[in-house]
Amino acid sequence: MSESLELITTSSDEGTLPLPEPLCREIYDKMLTIRRFEEAVLEIYTQGLMRGLAHLYIGQEASAVGICSALNDDDYLTSTHRGHGHLIAKGGKVDRMMAEMMGKVDGYNRGKGGTMHIADMSLGILGANGIVGGGMGMATGAALSGKMRGSGQVAVCFFGDGAINQGAFLESANLASVWSLPVLFVCENNHYGEYTAASDVTAVREHVAERAAGFNMPAMVVDGNDAVAVHQTAVEMVERARAGEGPCLIENKTYRYRGHHVGDGDPEKTYRTQEETDTWLAKDPIPRFARRMLKAGMVDETELESIDADITKRVEDAVTFANESPYPTADEVTDHVYA
Amino acid sequence: MSTPERVITYGEAVREAIAEEMRRDETVFFMGEDVAAAGGVFKVTVGLLDEFGEDRVRDTPISEAGIMGAGVGAALTGMRPIVEIMFGDFITIAMDQIVNQAAKMCYMTGGQAMVPLTIRTTIGAGRSSAAQHSQSLQAWLSHIPGVKVAIPSTPADLKGLLKTSIRDDNPTVIYEDKMMYGLKGPVPDDDDYTIPFGVADIKREGSDVTLVATSSMVHTALKAADMLDKEGIGAEVVDPRTLSPLDMDTIIRSVEKTSRAVVVDEAYQSYGVTGELASRIADEAFDYLDAPVKRVGAMDVPVPFSPGLEPQTIPDEAKLVRTVQGLFHDVTV
Numbered sequence: 001m002s003e004s005l006e007l008i009t010t011s012s013d014e015g016t017l018p019l020p021e022p023l024c025r026e027i028y029d030k031m032l033t034i035r036r037f038e039e040a041v042l043e044i045y046t047q048g049l050m051r052g053l054a055h056l057y058i059g060q061e062a063s064a065v066g067i068c069s070a071l072n073d074d075d076y077l078t079s080t081h082r083g084h085g086h087l088i089a090k091g092g093k094v095d096r097m098m099a100e101m102m103g104k105v106d107g108y109n110r111g112k113g114g115t116m117h118i119a120d121m122s123l124g125i126l127g128a129n130g131i132v133g134g135g136m137g138m139a140t141g142a143a144l145s146g147k148m149r150g151s152g153q154v155a156v157c158f159f160g161d162g163a164i165n166q167g168a169f170l171e172s173a174n175l176a177s178v179w180s181l182p183v184l185f186v187c188e189n190n191h192y193g194e195y196t197a198a199s200d201v202t203a204v205r206e207h208v209a210e211r212a213a214g215f216n217m218p219a220m221v222v223d224g225n226d227a228v229a230v231h232q233t234a235v236e237m238v239e240r241a242r243a244g245e246g247p248c249l250i251e252n253k254t255y256r257y258r259g260h261h262v263g264d265g266d267p268e269k270t271y272r273t274q275e276e277t278d279t280w281l282a283k284d285p286i287p288r289f290a291r292r293m294l295k296a297g298m299v300d301e302t303e304l305e306s307i308d309a310d311i312t313k314r315v316e317d318a319v320t321f322a323n324e325s326p327y328p329t330a331d332e333v334t335d336h337v338y339a
Numbered sequence: 340m341s342t343p344e345r346v347i348t349y350g351e352a353v354r355e356a357i358a359e360e361m362r363r364d365e366t367v368f369f370m371g372e373d374v375a376a377a378g379g380v381f382k383v384t385v386g387l388l389d390e391f392g393e394d395r396v397r398d399t400p401i402s403e404a405g406i407m408g409a410g411v412g413a414a415l416t417g418m419r420p421i422v423e424i425m426f427g428d429f430i431t432i433a434m435d436q437i438v439n440q441a442a443k444m445c446y447m448t449g450g451q452a453m454v455p456l457t458i459r460t461t462i463g464a465g466r467s468s469a470a471q472h473s474q475s476l477q478a479w480l481s482h483i484p485g486v487k488v489a490i491p492s493t494p495a496d497l498k499g500l501l502k503t504s505i506r507d508d509n510p511t512v513i514y515e516d517k518m519m520y521g522l523k524g525p526v527p528d529d530d531d532y533t534i535p536f537g538v539a540d541i542k543r544e545g546s547d548v549t550l551v552a553t554s555s556m557v558h559t560a561l562k563a564a565d566m567l568d569k570e571g572i573g574a575e576v577v578d579p580r581t582l583s584p585l586d587m588d589t590i591i592r593s594v595e596k597t598s599r600a601v602v603v604d605e606a607y608q609s610y611g612v613t614g615e616l617a618s619r620i621a622d623e624a625f626d627y628l629d630a631p632v633k634r635v636g637a638m639d640v641p642v643p644f645s646p647g648l649e650p651q652t653i654p655d656e657a658k659l660v661r662t663v664q665g666l667f668h669d670v671t672v
Binding site (some may be wrong): 076078107108109110111112113117119120121126127129130131134136137138139140141142143144145146148149153155167168170171172174175178335336337338339 | 366368394395399400402404405406407408409410411412413414415416417418420435436439440444445446447448449450451452453454455484485487508509
C-alpha cells in the first residue's frame, strides 16, 4: 500500500494548545455559539415557536469549527440536515439563522427554506440539505468550478455516517479523485444514522475512512471532539487541496448528545445506552477546549463566564430578532421559483 | 432584411449551439459520458474537444448522479455547465440532483442562489433499443417547478433553444429526439440567433383542426395534415417547443380558429404531456370547442425490442388521421 493510502489517526496532546491565541478564542467562541444556539432552538421548538424538524448539532461542535477555521471566506461548503453548526462555523449570522428557523422574512432564505436549507451564498455556504448525501455532488462541482476558474478555492463536503452508504458518495469521490479536485469530504461519524447504529449497516473493518483507499485518496481518522486535532488535520488537507493534489476523506469521530431530531424521544431508552452516552459526555469538546485554554493561560474562569454571558446574550437577541420579524407576505409564495 | 439561412442537421445544430456559446462565454463548459474523445454516442459533439480542449469538454465516468451533482455545484459557483445524459432513460439515476437540488435552490434560498445548468438528453423510440433506451420521459421534469423544459422538433428550434438555455440562469432540460439527429433544416446564419422559451410555433396553418404536437410528433402531424388535406380537412400544426414555460396563448388562439384539437406526444399516454395539454385546452378553450379534445400518445407498455412489436407502440400518422376523422365523422378510433 502506498503512503497516500495509509489511514492516519489523529488526536492532539491534551496538555498543550499549539494554536495562536486569537484562533483559540475564535474556535471557542464559535463552538460555544453553536451550543447556545442549539439550546435556544431546542427551547423555541419546545415552546412551539418553530415548526417542522430540528436536528441539533450539540456535541459535534469541534468538527464544524475545527474544519471551518482552516478555510478562507470564499471557500465553499455543503452541509446536511444537521447543519446549524456548519453555518455558524463558516460565519453564518445567528439572528438571520434563527429567523429562518421560524420561517420569518428576515431569515437567510426569506422563510422559504427553514432549518434544513439555510444557505448564505456570500459566505460560500451552498446550503444545508434535506437529502442524505445530497450535497456531495454539489461540493464536487464547486471544487471543479474553483479549479476551472483558477481561484484557489476549496470545497468542504460535510456529511454523516449515514451518507457514506449513499451511491452519491461513490460517484462524487471517484469524480473528485480522478479529476484531482480540491474537495475535503468530511464524514462526521456520530455513530448513528437516524435511529440505527452505523456499525450495524456499514461494511468497514473499523473506520468509515477506510473507504478512501478505494478512491486513491488520503484518509484521516480524527478525534472529532478535539478541535485542535480537527483543525490541524483540516489545515494540512486544505493546503494539499489548494496545491492541486486532490481530495481527501476526513472522518471526525463524534457523538450527538441529543436524538436524531427534537421531540423523537430519549435515545438512551431505545437504540443506544446511557453508558455509551456518558462516555462521550466525558469527551465534550467545549469543556475540553476550555480546560486547554485555561491551562495555557489564555483565559481564566471569570473570562470564560463572561464569554458565555456575551454569547448567551447574542443568542437571546437572535431569538428576539426572529420573534419580531414578520412572516413573508402571501404574495412571496411565487417569487424565486425561477431566477 | 431577412437573415441568410444555411441547411444543417439536427445533430449539427447541437454542435453549433454549444460551440458558439463556448466561444462567447468562457464559463460555459460541457461534460458527459463519451462526449469528448468519441464525440458522443450519436456523434453530435465531434470536434468540440479539438476546439476547446479537455478542460472545457470533459469525458466523465458513467455516474449520472455524480455528473449532475457536479453540474449543479459548478452552476451554483459561477460556471455555466452543459451536462449530457446520453439516454433520457438514464436521467432517472440523476433525479435527486435535478428534482431536489437544482430545481429548488433558487426558491429554497429565497433567491440567493441560481443554477444556470443546461441538461441535454435524448428521447424517442423506433430503433429497437428496447425498454431502457427508448423512453420519452419529458413529462417527469415538466412536472417540477423550477426547471425549464424544451423539446425541439427542428434543427432551427434545437439550435435556438439550446443557445437560450445555456444563457438562462435556471436549470433547463433539452430533450433531443435521437431519431432526428440526421434531420436537415434551415437555420439562420447568425451566431446570436436564439429562440425564447415559452413561444410556440405554428408549423403549418389550417382552419379545421389543431394538432398540438411535440418533437418527432411534429413531423408525424405534418404528414397527417397532408393526408387530411386530401379529404378537405385543413389541419393546423402547433409545436409548443417548450413544455415549461408553456405558451398556451398560441394554442388557444389556434383552437379558437379551428374548434377542434388533438394532442400528440411520443411519451406514454397516461399521466403525461398529452393529458396536461388536453386538460388545459378543454378548460381554457371550452367555449370554442365543437368536439372533445383527443390525445394520441405511445401505448402504455414498456417499449418492446422486436421490430415486429415496437412500431405499433408509437403514434403514427395513420392513427392521427383516424383520430381527427373521428372528430368530424363520428368514426370509432
